Amino acid sequence: MDDLTPLRQLWLDRINTAADPAAIEEVRLAALGKKGEISLKMRELGKMTPEERQTTGRKLNELRDEIDAALRARKISLEDAALEARLAEEWLDVTLPGRPRPQGTIHPISQVTDEITAIFADMGFAVAEGPQVESDWYNFDALNIAPEHPARQEHDTFFMHRAEGDDRPPHVLRTHTSPVQIRAMQEQGAPIRVIAPGRVYRMDMDQTHTPMFHQIEGLAIGRDISMAQLKWTLEEFCRAFFEVDEVELRFRASHFPFTEPSAEVDIRCSWDGGQLKVGQGNSWLEILGSGMVHPKVLQAAGIDADEWQGFAFGLGIDRLAMLKYGIPDLRAFFESDLRWLRHYGFAAGDVPSLSGGLTA
Numbered sequence: 001m002d003d004l005t006p007l008r009q010l011w012l013d014r015i016n017t018a019a020d021p022a023a024i025e026e027v028r029l030a031a032l033g034k035k036g037e038i039s040l041k042m043r044e045l046g047k048m049t050p051e052e053r054q055t056t057g058r059k060l061n062e063l064r065d066e067i068d069a070a071l072r073a074r075k076i077s078l079e080d081a082a083l084e085a086r087l088a089e090e091w092l093d094v095t096l097p098g099r100p101r102p103q104g105t106i107h108p109i110s111q112v113t114d115e116i117t118a119i120f121a122d123m124g125f126a127v128a129e130g131p132q133v134e135s136d137w138y139n140f141d142a143l144n145i146a147p148e149h150p151a152r153q154e155h156d157t158f159f160m161h162r163a164e165g166d167d168r169p170p171h172v173l174r175t176h177t178s179p180v181q182i183r184a185m186q187e188q189g190a191p192i193r194v195i196a197p198g199r200v201y202r203m204d205m206d207q208t209h210t211p212m213f214h215q216i217e218g219l220a221i222g223r224d225i226s227m228a229q230l231k232w233t234l235e236e237f238c239r240a241f242f243e244v245d246e247v248e249l250r251f252r253a254s255h256f257p258f259t260e261p262s263a264e265v266d267i268r269c270s271w272d273g274g275q276l277k278v279g280q281g282n283s284w285l286e287i288l289g290s291g292m293v294h295p296k297v298l299q300a301a302g303i304d305a306d307e308w309q310g311f312a313f314g315l316g317i318d319r320l321a322m323l324k325y326g327i328p329d330l331r332a333f334f335e336s337d338l339r340w341l342r343h344y345g346f347a348a349g350d351v352p353s354l355s356g357g358l359t360a
């Protein structure tokens, strides 16, 4: 057989100019694969005389081994180069100082909403939602507040606009989170245990009122849920929320169209030195409205009032935030004053939980 030198040179050149592992594989197949040039040549050995076969066979074997070794070496060096390039590109200076804390903080309202949600979630309440632009029926009628009911006036409602000639009652900006009770019962039926945090709107503005504020609605419907369970739930909630061992609640008979009986709930506190302390002292502070869900409300939501009963409550998030964090003026919540926010704000990564601490 003729001189193998040109062949050798050809393949070694191809190997050395292969630019990446895929190209190497191509060269390998073209040379040493089943139908590769070297493999085919080896097959021709069979047609040779024994003497020829001995010399050419040896040379071909050597060539095959050499190409094989060159392929492997080139592959390794290509992989090494790729790794080097990657290491150079993904370079990281571990001696750099840590990144500064993000500028943004969590607003006290969001923080308190998360805290309250965590506490009720722990007691088995799921979160329900409803729209902020609500129909007159959900906001009032379904909650047993008839069109002529005085509560409609008390709610200082914002009405949405209706087109000229459209006589249907206008939608409203929901005046409370109670309509979510109806929506949740319609969607899920009974039994049910939900809370509904969200924005509510009333036309009112002074040191203790803003036109938009936040409530959390609670609803628990079962076959024999009672006022006693309402009391336990709220006491348990207050203990967890204010992070004190003892709280004392006072239930005052009250009236809401959607509950019967109804109670407003005050919490025992003291104002010594202008500092509010929950759980001790001689003052009482109203924190929420509550009661046993009125049968008409259950009916409006499609629930059989002979079979099901339960409690509901509605509490003001802004109020609770002021109480817990000693914020004297409600309006500060909405002024977007960054210095105020940084003073009261909470770190973005802190997620309130009962096991991990509400206010880590």
Ligand code: DAH
Binding pocket: 175, 176, 177, 178, 217, 218, 256, 258, 259, 288, 289, 290, 291, 292, 312, 313, 314, 315
């Ligand atoms: N919706 C009432 C309000 O905004 C608060 C309230 C009172 C909610 C009693 C309730 C309840 O669920 O049972 O003034």
